[in-house]
Amino acid sequence: MKLKIAVLPGDGIGPEVTNQAVKVLKAIASEFDHTFSFKTADVGAIAIDKYGDPLPDKTLDLCKSTDAILFGSIGHPKYDNDPSAKVRPEQGLLKLRKELGLFANIRPVKAYKPLLDKSPLKKAIIDGTDISIYRELTGGIYFGKKELSEDGNTASDLCEYSRIEIERIAHLAFKAARARKQKVTLVDKANVLESSRLWRKIVTEVAADYKDVDLDFLFVDNAAMQMILNPKQFDVILTENMFGDIISDEASVIGGSIGLLASASVGETHAMFEPIHGSYPQAEGKGIANPIASILSAAMLLDHFELYNEAELVRLAVDKSLKLKITTPDINSEFDSITTSNVGDFIEDFIFNPN
Amino acid sequence: MKLKIAVLPGDGIGPEVTNQAVKVLKAIASEFDHTFSFKTADVGAIAIDKYGDPLPDKTLDLCKSTDAILFGSIGHPKYDNDPSAKVRPEQGLLKLRKELGLFANIRPVKAYKPLLDKSPLKKAIIDGTDISIYRELTGGIYFGKKELSEDGNTASDLCEYSRIEIERIAHLAFKAARARKQKVTLVDKANVLESSRLWRKIVTEVAADYKDVDLDFLFVDNAAMQMILNPKQFDVILTENMFGDIISDEASVIGGSIGLLASASVGETHAMFEPIHGSYPQAEGKGIANPIASILSAAMLLDHFELYNEAELVRLAVDKSLKLKITTPDINSEFDSITTSNVGDFIEDFIFNPN
Ligand SMILES: [Mg+2]
Numbered sequence A, B: 001m002k003l004k005i006a007v008l009p010g011d012g013i014g015p016e017v018t019n020q021a022v023k024v025l026k027a028i029a030s031e032f033d034h035t036f037s038f039k040t041a042d043v044g045a046i047a048i049d050k051y052g053d054p055l056p057d058k059t060l061d062l063c064k065s066t067d068a069i070l071f072g073s074i075g076h077p078k079y080d081n082d083p084s085a086k087v088r089p090e091q092g093l094l095k096l097r098k099e100l101g102l103f104a105n106i107r108p109v110k111a112y113k114p115l116l117d118k119s120p121l122k123k124a125i126i127d128g129t130d131i132s133i134y135r136e137l138t139g140g141i142y143f144g145k146k147e148l149s150e151d152g153n154t155a156s157d158l159c160e161y162s163r164i165e166i167e168r169i170a171h172l173a174f175k176a177a178r179a180r181k182q183k184v185t186l187v188d189k190a191n192v193l194e195s196s197r198l199w200r201k202i203v204t205e206v207a208a209d210y211k212d213v214d215l216d217f218l219f220v221d222n223a224a225m226q227m228i229l230n231p232k233q234f235d236v237i238l239t240e241n242m243f244g245d246i247i248s249d250e251a252s253v254i255g256g257s258i259g260l261l262a263s264a265s266v267g268e269t270h271a272m273f274e275p276i277h278g279s280y281p282q283a284e285g286k287g288i289a290n291p292i293a294s295i296l297s298a299a300m301l302l303d304h305f306e307l308y309n310e311a312e313l314v315r316l317a318v319d320k321s322l323k324l325k326i327t328t329p330d331i332n333s334e335f336d337s338i339t340t341s342n343v344g345d346f347i348e349d350f351i352f353n354p355n
């Protein structure tokens, strides 16, 4: 397969971890006879520094002309802590999502055996957890009409959804469930909200196309409990924007390390892959940044193009690195001198010589 | 102090646990020379059975004429599992809250030392947790305008708040924090929602009246993480209706037993106290229902009337019962023959003879 990939390393530890992901994708291309071409562009604080714009046209044009985007992280204290800053690095990411029509955010949450001890939850509860959360990303109350009364004493936000917004992400979720444990859980609040009742109706209709997948429903307040009591019960979670924000952030901490969590943002014609961790500027250049989230983002990229064996091999390599403790200090209390690129090298080697 | 208390035992285990709470309140009245009078009325499924109405006028009138309401629990499978049922037990509770103007729901979450092992969270994380959640109960998106387009393809819900709704519960939260650890955390999504920005503005204004209390802010998605990562950081949490629903339900499971969790619903002129557990009809009449949540609701009733020493003694008695394992089988793996009324009797005895 030929793939054109835009690489947007961004700020802080973004470049270091993205380098490892590119290394891994190159190894995969070589082993499986694919042609992946990479072009790098600036985004975030570094783009503001160079061009006064967190998402320069040049970067956006590159992203529009490629098959996929590998994104690092953005943000820098010099902008974040300056209330007078007119442009902020994060605007680059929001604009990119909007311009590319990325309507679905996908967040896997998995409990890795060698890291079970790091979870705030008890081992027995977290062991076996493997969830993929599909969060609608461009609709709902975050983007609905906002009003503030003239006297400043009343304010409102509108949560609105339409059929097409629900259908397109529902199809993605059901397709994903097919390749997993054949279960979709719709998280909503249909006992109270009209928009949730619309989600339930339309998702039930979509489910008719996927008779091999079970659909069940969970109110968001109950979901927030179940994520702690029994996260193993979940396979694919499908939900609207704000509920997805809350539930996926809650889920992100049960695994015990944010340094392992990848994500994808997907639209009809474009897709972007990124670690959920931030730019962590304090660690920049020290070689201590954990590249696994970025490498697992690359695995999600491979999945997106149905290169399942390739993605599986990357995940196998990651599992091996965790098992052998070839990991950075954030999750490694035994060996504290293993660097970002040591981890990338190990995973690259494993891809060339799996054993 | 003279207090007229309406007792609404309701359905399932409601009567059994409420009996113990009344027993405890009578012991307190006797020890501290108060005059508490109790009048009982029907609510829920039992009221439907008798009068065809989950909240008969007679019950509502009694509640309106008393100082406080001690509520059991409502719900019965014969109505819950019947989709054709025209009246449901739960309607009694919703109508009661509305008629009495109960705008604030208060939910304490505490980690009890003898029960630390029962939490899904690790001991070190949960130990020391002591939170009181103030959730706005009558406004926001649950009660805002709902619309469904004629073609059934678009739906919306409006989240609206006004100054008065925010001010009145903010004052309750700050007053509570004063008597606790002097900290209020406002949970909102002010980076995105106009209504959250109004909450932030007004709560900041109210905070000026409570210079001895610290106010901080937390986005709801972050709050959902922090509740798992470090619940000890919280003292009083103040939040709007839907965020409060999600966060308080999430918090309810971290302590390890729902059988201990009490709540209060408070308005300008009325107040109601109830366990958060349901009617649990399977356990009805077996003497295995845990009365502690109901007894702790009675302690919240005492607090509400500023009978702090009295409330403290009830809590001390509860702590003692947990420590000595004078508890029902749901939280007692050692002794499985201790009944609902055994627990109530022990707490009553302790109030008469604390040692
Ligand atoms: Mg978030």
Ligand SMILES: [Mg+2]
Residues within 6 Å of the ligand: A221, A222, B245, B246, B249
């Ligand atoms: Mg709830």
